[in-house]
Amino acid sequence: MITNPNHPARLEHNVVPGSPRVRLDAWVADVARLTQPDDIVWCDGSAEESRRLTRQLVAEGKLVELNPDLRPGSYLARTSANDVARVEGRTFTCSVDEDDAGPTNQWRDPVEMRAELDGVFAGSMRGRTMYVVPFSLGPVGGPLSQLGVEITDSAYVVLSMGLMTRLGDRVLREINAGTPWVATVHSLGHPLRGDDGALQEDVAWPSNDTKYIVQFPETREIWSYGSGYGGNALLAKKCFALRIASVMARDEGWLAEHMLLIKVTSPENHTFHVAAAFPSACGKTNLAMLQPTIPGWTVETIGDDIAWLKQGSDGRLHAINPEAGFFGVAPGTGTLTNPIAVETVRANTIFTNVALTDDGDVWWEGLTPEAPAHLIDWTGADWTPSSGTPAAHPNSRFTVSIDQCPTLAEDAHESFPLDAILFGGRRATNVPLVVQARDWKHGVFLGATISSEQTAAAEGSVGSLRRDPFAMLPFCGYNMADYWSHWLDVGDRLGSRAPKIFQVNWFRKGDDGSYLWPGFGDNSRVLEWILRRVENRIPAVRVPIGEVPRLRDLDVSGLDVTRDRLEQLFDVDPDSWLAECDLTEEFFAQFGDRVPPEFADVLRSTRYSLHSARFVEKVA
Ligand SMILES: Nc1nc2c(ncn2[C@@H]2O[C@H](COP(=O)(O)OP(=O)(O)OP(=O)(O)O)[C@@H](O)[C@H]2O)c(=O)[nH]1
Ligand SMILES: O=C([O-])CC(=O)C(=O)O
């Protein structure tokens, strides 16, 4: 049984002897003994290494080189049909105590799971190369940064990790100097040698029908098997930077969040920093690259998916983007909706499951208003607009270095204090365009009650409404109710220096089924209102669920939004909201007495206001 040799608690008790480097080497040797690769390669993150691995993947038919005149340095990967998204049903939290995983995580006994994984990983890398990938989340040696090592038998994962994290020798030097690291092991679960030792032929996207995405929070360890896809296989991302980091954050007093980060500058040249948590495929990348449609405002990009937040010595909540790249949703990304993303992926990008054009470029639904007459779709089959299926998979993605983003803030690699935090989801009904929380406690309640229509980012039925507190439902590494209490504790420490909290919803629909709000660049109008509130420059209207804009304070000049549709965007229907409150209470009930008592107060006062509003409506 192999465990993380360098977890601080184990070091303290001298469980694993030897220097940091000896411990790392011993762990790599242990994993190799279990998985039996043909050879072991230590990755240094150099350009030469990435060229070599790319050439190899192209030669093996695992990457298609795109036309260098149209898309220089860029490649297309096509996954197998059973490996296109995160697999939440095969994601496990193996805390010692089941209650520490909580009702929203799938718990497994860590001892039993380790035994099971020993069987699953035995010989899983036969015939393959095992890569050792030392990486840093955040700048190497940075104050909020964390180190990890991913062992993987996928060169596609190595290349992607090179784009998404800081990878290489500088990390090894930190590890050698004794900085703790998170131990992560990934195998495609597709060995090329059987028991007889004979080598079988490889396939374009090796994977296994059986998948395991396993987190051991106490020992800071991740074991992933059977998938080569994004959030399942790039272990620095969801598994570490959210699931394991959220546990570290709980223990150490900080926060690891599924949030984008932007820097916004007002016409008066005041700068603000905003973080926003939306569930997967609900608009983080788009807001992170927003191009304002109102004069005088600029938005710069800091991060599009994950943020780590910690109180600084000035008492404020500071944030970093621990990642170094984007793993962004392709469909819907076009020159009209997100020109910055289109520009970002002009070169040096790995595309996964998008369509291939006849001239060797990529295409996906929404890139251009009209589809090309002929494409090779994400499955590798011929496609025409009359095919009746999407040419790109709905969860097709681009992987690219953040440095290619034209709106990247100059100081994007640093930490900075937050002025506002936004929570959002994809809600066709009920939830207004923007609501300000009355205070931190109410804001945490709003975050905890976020629900959203499910997207293609994870396996499951697209469109069905589910609760996704803080957009962290699939990513919180411990009991969700404890996580809410942790947020309340952080707020207590921040006091009056805490960022203001808002709820937003770009996705409300009118009776005709169309979006009421144009979204994308026009979301700058909502940001303007939010930041004017942060500055205390304008009053707001109190409604039972928080505070909304006076309609005259929301700049809709030049927009084709009628007064009636604007009113629909902010409508708070007491009956529907009382029904939401019942659902919220039901949702909270599964966490028993671990739910912070503050939430019952907020629920009570919200219901009281809704009843009063209903009474007033009836009388009027
Ligand atoms: N109607 C509307 N759609 C939007 C808006 N912003 C984003 N979208 C669409 O939502 C989808 C996903 O958006 P992303 O920004 O990639 O989502 P994300 O939150 O970064 O997703 P993950 O990478 O899965 O965490 C895309 O198809 C977008 O076109 C908006 O303001 N209005
Ligand atoms: O993790 C992934 O595969 C992509 C992602 O950002 C998400 O699903 O939220």
Ligand SMILES: [Mn+2]
């Ligand atoms: Mn995400």
